[in-house]
Amino acid sequence: MKKLFFIFFCIPNLFFSQSSMRLPDILGDHMLLQKDSEVNFWGWANPRSKIRIIADWNTDTIQTSASNMAKWETLLKTPKAGGPYTIQVLSEDESISIKNVMIGELWICSGQSNMEFSVNNGVIDAEAAMPDSENADIRFFFIEKATAAFPQDELTGHWEVCSPESMRKFSSVGYFFGRKLNEELNTPIGLINSNWGGTPVETWMPKDAIENVNKIQAEVEFLNDSEGWPRDIASTYNAMIHPITKMGIAGAIWYQGESNTPNANTYAELFTTMIKGWRLKFQNDFPFYYVQIAPFQGYGVPFSAALVREQQQKASSLEKTGMVVISDLVDDPDDIHPRYKKEVGNRLANRALAETYGQESTKYKFATLREQKIEKILSFLISYKHDYVVPLVSVYGRSGSGKSSVTRFVCENINDASY
Structure with a gap:
């Protein structure tokens, strides 16, 4: 012995x-x-x-x-x-x-392909931003894609100073978010790139968090039926998030949801559980801002994208979270990857500037439905919060005959509108 x-x-x-x-x-x-x-x-x-x-x-x-x-x-x-x-x-x-260590504000940029989408993938107006991308006050951390069955202590990654070369391969949404924060706060910004196209939210959740979610067995079956991208529960969290949970961070931005259209009705519960799980692991009640997925016509399940967007708005009731809407930033409804990324990053930054950094002068809230009521046949009232003038509203409905034809009403530049 x-x-x-x-x-x-x-x-x-x-x-x-x-x-x-x-x-x-x-x-x-x-x-x-x-x-x-x-x-x-x-x-x-x-x-x-x-x-x-x-x-x-x-x-x-x-x-x-x-x-x-x-x-x-x-x-x-x-x-x-x-x-x-x-x-x-x-x-x-x-x-x-x-x-060459900087001290400033450190943010995680995570999600699936729309967060991963870089200038190299073809971003509108990106070339115009190239001359301004030589900026030693912005730092990028690139995490290599990996999965793991259990939480890991280490990952593979490296830091780079922001330059035209490094910016081209970094998340475009993340870069424009960080650039605006740097400009407005006059503070160095660090951005951690941890994303993987095609991943559902379940892969980014700590395993012990997801075990408490209702209908988990149905989720497991959905994930196991999918192929081609990481699908094991907690697999990307274990390899690409858990190893950095010791880091002190200012917050996180998130662009994901497209891969959860098959199980859209549970997204809010899964998503908020993920956020709470991250906060627990980081031991930090940090702000979490995210992008509502864009309109796209190619999902296999009818109306599933609209259901995810509804679930994403529902998730914003969680404390210190906020959503930005990008339905007006779609260059091609047949492309799941809208190429307007600068505006998306700026909207996320505006939300952070207002709610995290106290710049109340920043206009960042999107128009939210306040009330709708039917007053008579073919007449109803829609009004919006935040005193916005909404540039365009489209209302769709089936004809009274029950056929599949669609009636469309359009009104421009409204605050309160009657139809």
Whole structure:
């Protein structure tokens, strides 16, 4: 028994005997850390080795030790927005230097293909934005696509400074969101790109969160019947979100829902459960802003996209969430990927500027139906919240004969309208 104990006790030292000190990819050159916070800072080193962290904005040296399992973690106090800085991580015989570090506002950009959609995919007006995209105050973190059956400690990714080259391959919605925040707040912005086209919301949910959702068995059957994209529950969360849950963040933006049209009637419950699950894992009640999916005629289930949009609006009742509407930003209703991304990013930024950063002068709310009532045959009243003049309203309905013909009423530039 003593010999067995000796062997197991020595295993960590065998694994970490050579050049063992390292950091997760999210903590690397060109990174951005959340300002005015105590952020987690962690890595791996030889078991029981002493670790020192020196940030050149701080006069104090932070000290900690690696555990018997070679992991170490501590808190690093960040200053107000600024940079660039250098952070040194030292053990008894090794050192790592993290260069060109900025301090500012860090946001996650997640979802499926419309969030993933980059300038390289063909974004309207993107080329006009290229000259302004050389900006050292905006930092991108690219996460490689991966799935996992269980929550992971690490992922593969890297930081890049915003440039015409890096901007072309980053989420266009994310870039324009970050650029507007940077312009309006005069603060460095970090953007974490964690998205995968074709993924339903279930893959982005922590497993322990989704187990509490009603009708979960039906969801499992729906996911297992789909092929071609990640479909296992929690699989993208485990590999692409969980490894960064130690990071201090300002908030998240989200563009997803198209892959949940087959089970649209449960989307609000699933989506809000995901948001609450993320907040619990990050230990941060951060703001969460998202995009209502655009009109698209190619879904297999009739009216399923409208049901998802209705469910998305219902989800906005969750505290510190907000939705932006983009039904007017569709260049081709037969394309599931509208190419107007600058406006989408700007609308998300306007919402964040108003609700997170207190810029109340920002006009960001969309027209919301306040009331509709039938006053007589073929006559009804529609009115809208927020005192908006709605540029165009289309109302569709079947003819009284019960045939499939459609009657359409159109009225332009309205606030309260009668038909």
